[in-house]
Amino acid sequence: MELTPQAVKPVIDVHNLTKDYYIGEIVVRALRGIDLQIFPGEMVAIMGPSGSGKSTLMNMIGCLDSPTSGDYYLDSLRVSDLHDDELAIVRNQKIGFVFQKYNLLPRIDAIENVALPLRYSEDTSNMRQRAEEALKSVGLGDRMRHKPNELSGGQQQRVAIARALVNQPAILLADEPTGNLDSQSGKEVMELLIKLNQQQNTTIVLVTHDPTVAVHAQRTIQLFDGLIKAPEAIA
Amino acid sequence: MKFWQALKEAIASIAANKTRSFLTVLGIVIGVGAVIGVLSIGQGAEASIMGQIESIGTNVIYVFRGNRAEDVTNPKYLTTADADALANRARAPHILNIASVLSGQSSVRFGDESAQTSIMGVTGNYAEVIDLKLSEGSFFTESHITNRSSVVVLGPELAERLTGRQTELIGTTVHINNYPFRVVGVAAAKGGNQFSSPDMDAYIPITAMQLRVKRQNVPNAVDFLLIQAQDSNSIDEAMHEGRTLLRASHRLTSRQPDDFTMTNQEDMLSIANSITNILTIFLAGIAAISLLVGGIGIMNIMLVSVTERTREIGLRKALGARKFDIQLQFLTESAMLSVFGGLIGIGLGWLLGKIVGAVAANSGTPLVPEISLNSVLLATLFSLAVGIFFGWYPALRAANLEPVEALRYE
Numbered sequence: 001m002e003l004t005p006q007a008v009k010p011v012i013d014v015h016n017l018t019k020d021y022y023i024g025e026i027v028v029r030a031l032r033g034i035d036l037q038i039f040p041g042e043m044v045a046i047m048g049p050s051g052s053g054k055s056t057l058m059n060m061i062g063c064l065d066s067p068t069s070g071d072y073y074l075d076s077l078r079v080s081d082l083h084d085d086e087l088a089i090v091r092n093q094k095i096g097f098v099f100q101k102y103n104l105l106p107r108i109d110a111i112e113n114v115a116l117p118l119r120y121s122e123d124t125s126n127m128r129q130r131a132e133e134a135l136k137s138v139g140l141g142d143r144m145r146h147k148p149n150e151l152s153g154g155q156q157q158r159v160a161i162a163r164a165l166v167n168q169p170a171i172l173l174a175d176e177p178t179g180n181l182d183s184q185s186g187k188e189v190m191e192l193l194i195k196l197n198q199q200q201n202t203t204i205v206l207v208t209h210d211p212t213v214a215v216h217a218q219r220t221i222q223l224f225d226g227l228i229k230a231p232e233a234i235a
Numbered sequence: 236m237k238f239w240q241a242l243k244e245a246i247a248s249i250a251a252n253k254t255r256s257f258l259t260v261l262g263i264v265i266g267v268g269a270v271i272g273v274l275s276i277g278q279g280a281e282a283s284i285m286g287q288i289e290s291i292g293t294n295v296i297y298v299f300r301g302n303r304a305e306d307v308t309n310p311k312y313l314t315t316a317d318a319d320a321l322a323n324r325a326r327a328p329h330i331l332n333i334a335s336v337l338s339g340q341s342s343v344r345f346g347d348e349s350a351q352t353s354i355m356g357v358t359g360n361y362a363e364v365i366d367l368k369l370s371e372g373s374f375f376t377e378s379h380i381t382n383r384s385s386v387v388v389l390g391p392e393l394a395e396r397l398t399g400r401q402t403e404l405i406g407t408t409v410h411i412n413n414y415p416f417r418v419v420g421v422a423a424a425k426g427g428n429q430f431s432s433p434d435m436d437a438y439i440p441i442t443a444m445q446l447r448v449k450r451q452n453v454p455n456a457v458d459f460l461l462i463q464a465q466d467s468n469s470i471d472e473a474m475h476e477g478r479t480l481l482r483a484s485h486r487l488t489s490r491q492p493d494d495f496t497m498t499n500q501e502d503m504l505s506i507a508n509s510i511t512n513i514l515t516i517f518l519a520g521i522a523a524i525s526l527l528v529g530g531i532g533i534m535n536i537m538l539v540s541v542t543e544r545t546r547e548i549g550l551r552k553a554l555g556a557r558k559f560d561i562q563l564q565f566l567t568e569s570a571m572l573s574v575f576g577g578l579i580g581i582g583l584g585w586l587l588g589k590i591v592g593a594v595a596a597n598s599g600t601p602l603v604p605e606i607s608l609n610s611v612l613l614a615t616l617f618s619l620a621v622g623i624f625f626g627w628y629p630a631l632r633a634a635n636l637e638p639v640e641a642l643r644y645e
Contacts, residue, residue, distance in 0.1 A: 064553060064638045085557045092555020103550045107251050119240055120555040
């Protein structure tokens with residue numbers, strides 16, 4: 001694969017990952033053995049119909065949940081058997097989340113929302129300054145003191161992207177980032193993600209069911225019934 | 236997360252829901268307010284009582300008729316004869332002075348002004364025994380007693396009330412029980428923190444009292460006797476000697492119990508102390524119940540708050556909050572809520588004390604409510620403890636939420 005020379009180590013390295021849920025007596029096999037490698041600087045879309053396990057996979061990649069079996073290396077760190085508090089540190093340092101519903105805290109302004117991950121990190125120096133820089137990088141340098149309800153949907157999602165970037169994570173994990181936006185705002189958010197990927201080499205994993213979003217990715221992974229259907233790159 | 240950040244967030248969160256926060260801590264406010272208020276009034280009253288007891292002097296023994304500890308049939312009246320019996324230097328070397336007191340309520344009139352007040356019929360050494368100082372004139376003497384002279388020493392407040400002044404009153408005439416009395420002295424102010432303010436009293440010779448104000452069926456009967464011991468170290472000896480002499484004077488056989496009661500300042504202080512202690516225990520009970528109720532209110536609202544903010548908790552966890560961070564955040568919030576309630580309660584209690592103090596002052600019972608630093612610190616610490624105790628479970632619930640579940644919560 002020309003995009004992934006052997007010398008470069010994958011930032012996400014998943015081997016035979018499974019996840020079972022128990023609903024009463026019934027076992028739901030959400031993931032049934034996933035092998036996946038994502039390399040630094042890639043922009044990858046994970047697609048699939050609802051119930052295909054893409055949310056579960058995203059929760060695994062995002063270290064929000066632990067797999068039933070299999071190995072997961074994130075940035076060369078074996079995370080599949082870390083404890084809750086260790087996972088929290090990994091989420092804080094290595095992963096930037098962008099959610100469909102932005103998930104900004106309504107009481108505080110943009111800059112404080114962006115600075116929120118910094119509060120939970122080891123290095124709490126210059127929090128405002130770092131948050132300001134992140135906001136400027138998503139083009140919201142003039143909206144720093146605005147509260148979420150004073151911002152449009154697209155602007156809120158850009159604040160959320162700034163928040164995801166503020167700790168300079170290894171990957172940016174976006175779950176339906178345009179799902180709640182009108183087409184124009186959605187386009188702007190996608191352009192921002194593409195710009196981050198191209199100009200700053202940010203590794204981005206997109207979860208979406210929207211083909212017009214997935215088309216921006218260099219690679220699309222199709223999930224079906226907890227398995228990867230077409231692991232090959234779409235050229 | 237650093238503690239001061241948790242503190243900042245807690246204050247912001249409380250401020251974001253002002254009405255709800257206030258209603259939540261109302262239980263704490265009322266509880267702490269009631270305790271601080273009643274405690275301040277209690278301490279004010281205690282100071283009054285202690286002041287009154289201490290103003291008597293540490294070496295004075297009170298003698299009353301009757302025996303409160305044992306059943307005595309037909310106790311004899313205390314009389315001036317008893318006072319004479321006690322004045323026995325040979326058999327009672329530790330007794331320095333004996334004063335007899337016969338008191339009653341009567342009207343005192345000067346011109347058009349009149350007042351209903353306590354008239355103290357006393358012997359000449361009364362001023363010495365209770366350490367009563369005069370601002371002008373002099374206390375009446377033995378000859379005034381023997382002559383049943385109609386002379387009076389006015390308390391300063393009484394003088395002020397009747398004549399509008401406290402000086403240049405020697406030689407003027409006031410009417411007590413409609414008999415004219417010549418003013419021979421005005422007492423110096425003893426301080427107004429007494430229930431029966433001595434500054435409103437009038438002092439007349441005990442013989443004039445018997446003749447003009449309070450006619451007695453038993454001749455020479457008195458209300459109580461005051462025995463002054465040599466000094467505060469010889470109180471016990473003086474009491475022992477006094478008891479022996481009084482028993483002889485009352486012709487009690489060795490089988491009969493005392494038909495009088497002797498008590499000194501130390502006894503009174505210990506009675507006052509035990510009353511104060513009972514009051515304190517009672518108040519602590521009220522405090523405990525109201526803080527318990529207030530704490531349950533806080534716990535309830537914190538549980539609601541955790542449910543409401545499930546998504547926020549999920550988000551914070553996704554952004555890297557550890558269990559400890561979430562727990563700290565919610566514990567800080569409940570603790571701050573409770574402490575705010577406690578602080579408002581302290582303010583409320585202070586106000587309550589002020590109002591009661593003002594009402595008491597208006598109705599003629601000077602009472603200065605006191606809020607001690609101790610009670611303020613104790614109230615604050617207790618509120619803090621209540622907040623932490625009742626916030627623990629909601630905070631733990633918040634901390635143990637699964638991030639995936641919490642983020643999905645609608």
